[in-house]
Amino acid sequence: MSRIAGRFAELKAAGRKALVMFVTAGDPEPALTVPLLHALAESGADILEIGVPFSDPMADGPVIQRASERALARGVSLGDVLDMARAFRAKDGDTPIVLMGYANPIEAMGVDKFVAAAKAAGVDGLIVVDYPPEECGPFVELCGKANIDCIFLLAPTSTDARIREVARAGSGFVYYVSLRGVTGAGHLNADEVLARLPGIRAATRLPLAVGFGIRDAESARRISRGADAVVIASRLIQELEAVPPAQAVECARAFVKPIREALDA
């Protein structure tokens, strides 16, 4: 069983919902990424998503764009991101790591080389935003052989046929994008999202995560009623932007704690 499947199984047995927390690798400073990941895991994140910086993050809103730009300005490459994952894994053997990014840096490294390096670094899952299932068959196969989960997105505009197709291609979990827009958008409608989830559940036995637009304990708690996991990204990055880098780790702990409590309440 993959680390991701194992984590979802444990949570299910305990009647708990998963909290997935995202940071962009290298932001606010490359040296802070690994400490941030540990702080998030210690304060209640069940799965960690590490954003791989890209010059043209088409699916991301301004907050993650800025994080990406800050990381790139510090020269953070995909190779560096894998090093960070490896460093985290050396001290935490349990918390699943998912890399989220775009296809081009992976193709520039070489798909084979990347999958092998991700495996060696202890990465458990990959979300390649601009790799829909029909464009990345060989990649999914490579990941499968390496026991790395390929996680695909579903959107409010996905048709039923599309939901079945995407659910079949992926593993680990299904990531439902909760709104029409980019990451960090401010118009989440929880009732609409909750109404949409049963249709997705009917199409897949994979755990269901919801992200894009979840901002706080309240929205996380509401969405978690219908989902197995909630993903929070932009909101944490905004919090980190507001404090000096020296306080980033403490800031992350303080941010996660009430969300964890709300999910467990």
Added chain:
Amino acid sequence: MRMHDLPDARGHFGPYGGVFVAETLTHALEELLAAYQQARRDPAFEAEFRDDLKHYVGRPSPVYHAKRWSQMLGGAQIYLKREDLNHTGAHKINNTIGQALLARRMGKRRVIAETGAGMHGVATATVAARYGMQCVVYMGLEDIRRQAQNVYRMKLLGATVMPVESGSRTLKDALNEAMRDWVTNIDSTFYILGTVAGPHPYPMMVRDFQSVIGEECKQQMPELAGRQPDAVIACVGGGSNAMGIFYPYIDSAGVRLIGVEAAGEGLETGRHAASLCAGKPGVLHGNRTYLLQDANGQILETHSVSAGLDYPGVGPEHAWLKDQGRAEYVAITDDEALKGFQDLCQLEGIIPALESAHAVAYAAKIAPSMPKDKVLLVNLSGRGDKDMQTVADRMGIKL
């Protein structure tokens, strides 16, 4: 397989093209493809498109034999396809009319576009005014500064120009931002993409709309020159004017197809925009194609005297034509393009766009060594009024 059969059902030109987008865009692209395929089969759509091209754009655009210039060069005869004479001054309007008509059929009342130099933005704002649609144009902050006149032109036409402050603040970032708008407003909005790039069906659709250029040439050249050209030459940024004139000639094996990229300050300096000549394949803006990128797969900033060629990618069909050896791709520097620009001004009384001046300059490079009975057809994709400031600055003249 005949070239005309491409792309395949999912938008692939061999290994290039495709639909590399986040799931949030998948449905919109499927809807667009279905609407486009239906429209293409509908004679009423075709008739409407042709009618606007004729009466609103002023097509067919003439082909002109540049006799004095050819004589001065002393070799091949050069003919110019005068897209500069179109309404709004460039080939861009062929595509925006096609897409705006499609938007109207789909019931979308709001159109958005990306623009670099502003020509596609102006062409989109123009058709939005013509069809009574709300129009938002995304433009990099850096480009807004460089192209103040076109910004004002778009505003006069009733469009809202949205400054893009992310990334390198140029065309590629404007395209990212337009895509972000589209995923957010998918129900009301049609994205009028300006070139043969982006996810399927855009490369195919824009090519089809622009093919009117080459179709006309195929009729006009025998009438004017007594035969088809030996070579067709067009500048390539994203590549829409080149695809438009190349496409009808792809199956004419005797016709060389030559795409001219921007070598900027020289390919060896790294300051250029020649993705086919100096890039390598990757994935950007929804398709696989040649890209200017660093060793880590980050997209590089481009440099060209002509803002319209300042794009780090290129249409996937060009990538495929290059690999097949069906088209040749070369690059012309800023200085060479400016020389071509001046020659055409002084010898033919035609002020070309700096983009088109790259094709002009390449024709001037090869014509002298060719026999006098050879024929070159150059796509003069736009007029140069918009470039007065740039050219004057380069020459140290204060307007």
